[in-house]
Amino acid sequence: MKSKSASLPYLVWMVIFIIVPTALVFVFAFTDKSGRFTLQNLQGVGQYSNVFLRSIWLGALATVISLVLGYPLAYIISKARASRQNVLIMLVMLPMWMNFLLRTYAWMTLLEDSGIINHVLNLLGLPSVHMINTQGAVVLGMVYNYIPYMILPLYSVLTKIDRSVVEAAQDLGADSRKVFLRVTFPMSMPGVISGVTMVFVPAVSTFIISKMLGGGSNLLIGDLIDMQFLGSAYNPNLGSAISLVLMVLILICMGIMNQFDENGATEGGVMV
């Protein structure tokens, strides 16, 4: 009884801010401008399949790079002395305290053709490199902005691995490579999964990063949706349909990811 009444405010919150908006997206996606039922919006999504593919490709690339870069760092931090761990984790989170737009703007001034990096290259007598408005710049922006969300869950899982379990593996004859492959990495799977989810989902649906660092030619789904609601191509019905398709795609991706965890560690994933 008690827990029921305590959960009421949350229920109300969820209905107002989660259930209703989701339902509205559904309604918009299946109706036309005059409110009649139609499948045309969904059919219209098909023409943007290249944008979807690009978004998923760049998002996946950014996720893999974040994992490859973030895992060793999370591992090193988890092995550091306790006092140093806090400092290192704070350094990882430090950029997150700065405004997201500002951070991305900073990258623009760095990557521009006449930006700081090219300026330095020229000073060293090297030719300029075109970086801004490329897919590489977009992926860089994604990795830079979202890598803390990879490092934090990995770190929290890695610090929880009991030292004696690693010793047990060594004791049974595993060298450091085998200890990592057979014990540390499998045991950190929940962290890998939540890290991948937390980087992939925002990376796929971002619109600011691609707008600022990708120029007009590297349009992502986020930009497309942005345009349907706020841009020149005002069409909330199509925007909702695109959102719906994106949501389904992300759910499928997450479902596939969670399959990996099914027979893995039982100590549920840690969301930070």
Added chain:
Amino acid sequence: MEKVSIVNLQNIAVSFDGEAVLKDFNLSIDDGEFVTLLGPSGCGKTTTLRIIGGFVRPDSGDVFFNGRKITDLPPHKRSVNTIFQKYALFPHLNVYDNVAFGMRVHKKSEREIRAKVGEMLDMVNLKGFENRNVNLLSGGQQQRVAIARALANEPKVLLLDEPLGALDLKLRKDMQVELKKIQQQTGITFLFVTHDQEEALSMSDEVVVMDRGAIQQIGTPLDIYNEPKNAFVADFIGESNIIDGIMREDFLAEFSGRKFRCVDKGFQPNEPIDVVIRPEDVDLVPPDEEHLTGVVQNVNFKGVFYEIIVDVQGFKWMVQTTDCEKTGERIGLSIQPDEIHIMHKSEYSGTFGDYSTFSDEMDEDSSPLPGNGEEA
């Protein structure tokens, strides 16, 4: 049977953060024996085990295994296996894969592994548990998996770091019997660490009593109990009354103001000594001039016997008896010569063996009153 030393520690010294844990430590363990390192927490027994396992590098000294120096060998290259305090099972693997871990690392064939895992699980009575999640097993079952996992590697020496500490009393007793049985079956050398003296006495071929990073005594459980070397051992192993005394001559000791016949010799004339008398070795008699007399201070019912505290000239004796005595009663204590054990004075003298509850009464026991009474 010729005894062959399998593990040999020579002049080991270890300190953590400037604090010495082991000092000039020497120990030789014979092949096929059940050896227990016994001592209070912080005595260095777990560190000793970890040095043999390869997890702690001694600051100085060497570790030998079968005559070969292994001081610098990492843990995964040593043919010893450990059962950790909290089992340290792999939570992401089921029972079968936990037991198979060591063999898979050593690239054994799956057929060989299947046979061995079956054999091991059979030995620890866990047949049919192959696919169970180790996180959902009871403490006793996890313990068995840990044993099977370690023994599946066919180690020459099994190191056990307080493996029964987390189990309840009943399960503990069962596992003690089971471990002893497994040790006898396999013939593997067991090096067992515990702070529980009863456990050490009931399981071991040899007990190594440790305190403050040094070995206090090595011997069979019987030796350790009956012939403790110093006040620490006498107090740590079982209950002891340890009384200040003087060895007048061979077979004649004086304490509590009386002279007693005993079976010890080889002391200097009039050498100050510690006298150990076990609570169960004191017989209660009616008070008379022939015996030590005292007043019953406290009676505790312990099931099979009563544990009573008797005040004899200010020194509190513990006596275990099946007779029911009343508090305040005056009684005599009769002690046979072979129940008196004489020890040289040591750094531990005066710190153990008096059952007084008040520290100010401790002083009285150090000045035995002169007397002529003699015990036959």
